[in-house]
Amino acid sequence: MKTFIKIIKVFFTLLFFSFSIIMLYYTALAPKIDRFKLAEEFQGSYLSQTMFDILKMQHPDYSDAYFEQSVAFNKRGDYAKGFELLDKAVDHNPKIHLGYSGWMKLRKLRDYDGALSDFDRLDSLTPNSIDAPWGEDIDFLRGECYFGKKNYHEAIGFLNQSIINQKEDWADVHAFVYLGLCEYELGNYEKSISEFQRALNQSDHVPEAHFGIAKAYQNIGETEKAKEHILKAEENIGSKREDSYDEFLNEIYLNEILDFKQSLEEKPSIKKTTDHQL
Template sequence: MEKSLIYFRIKIIIKSLFLILFAGIIILLIFIIFFLNKDRRFILAEDLQGTQLSQFMFKVLRKQYPDYSDVYHEQSVAYNKRGLYHEGFKLLDKAVLLNPKKHLGYRGWMKLEKLKDYKGAIIDLEKLNALTPNDDVQGENINYLLAISYQGLSNYDKSKHYYERFFETTDSATLNLKSIVYVNYGTLLEKLNLNQEALKQYNISLKGHFKFSEAYFHKAEVFEKLGIKDSSKYYYKKALHQYNNGSKLKDVYNEVFNELYESDIIKAIPN
């Protein structure tokens, strides 16, 4: 009887401890979600991005600090990563409204990279360029992003203008790491029937560390236009070789600008 009483008391103590622990966790969560310093809460919600807790914390922060633009921006990221652009852009638009200088670039980049909305990207990027000229957006020079946006709209003269501004405002060390820029510029020059200048750009690209399949492919195109068939065939085959070795521009999340596919190369190789 005495042993049973002892066990009963132990069970009561253990249950009480668990209840105290559970209540403590709930109180701690309430404190973190509602009362912790707003910047620390933002960092925590950012680290938990994509979870229900993160989204709830962002909603609380928006309610408590309706002018906190970073919250709208960061909450939009999880939606946009999942392709829920309608929900994501409603939040991102609010961030831009609150602080255009800080968030216009990201929205313009999103329109360019995710939506292929070249016109919308140009509007945002040109507004930002007026506020902070020649700035970087998501690690890319704004002039380059404007160049490919206009190129995507087939406004080749305007695109060429921004490519030239990009080359003028970018140091040589950075250019050496951006060999794909020369390829995209070369494709633009081809559209303007400046084939020799385009060929020069492809050659510059191939002098860099990354020997992209795209550079060989478009170089082959130029030789084909110039009627130099042997060289054209050689570089098409070289493009296929590089492609199969994984040396091509790719992004696991997006279709890249001027995306090259294996079928494009195979189709171009003459019999």
């Protein structure tokens, strides 16, 4: 019995020793890229954060380690720690990480000036290419920033440039939606309608465009056309622009569509009452 217990102890000792060697290898000795991929796979875990810390200690200029480690913190909403790491990634490799930094400042923090600063700096570092931070055209994102700042004239300029960059048929449909919203805010209702129509020419299932064009028609007294488009906005609400993590600047909701629809239904009855009284 004592011999069996000794064998068991030796077995578990060897097992623990082997496990320790394996962990040491994968956390501190394996090739840099292999450890990065493993830490990325377990993003946000204690093991992942420890591996990134070791990678940064061994390779202080490894920008991707700072960047990837920041993602878990930003996903949790710990932007102070997330941007502390992301800023270091930008310091080490601005061409690679400025776009994401600007995108995060726009979409997560609503820091429009900070986002514009990052986008403009990135643009200056890549004069011979059109950047696409996090997969979106840089001029579309700059237009969105200026829309958020309520600087509609600047927004229009960048949104039109985005459409030139991507070509009319391939541009982000929300470039046209934002153009319509900008013209609407400037009181240019006829121009607003034509911009929303450009979005609908690309796809008739863009509820933001139908909602915007309905409001523009209502402002120029075209109530029947407004009703037609508000119904389409309601029908296509399932296709609206949305994201699990973010609220977009031009995001719309079913309740506001229904409220506007009701206001359109009430107007004819008010007009009839007025005519009867006259």
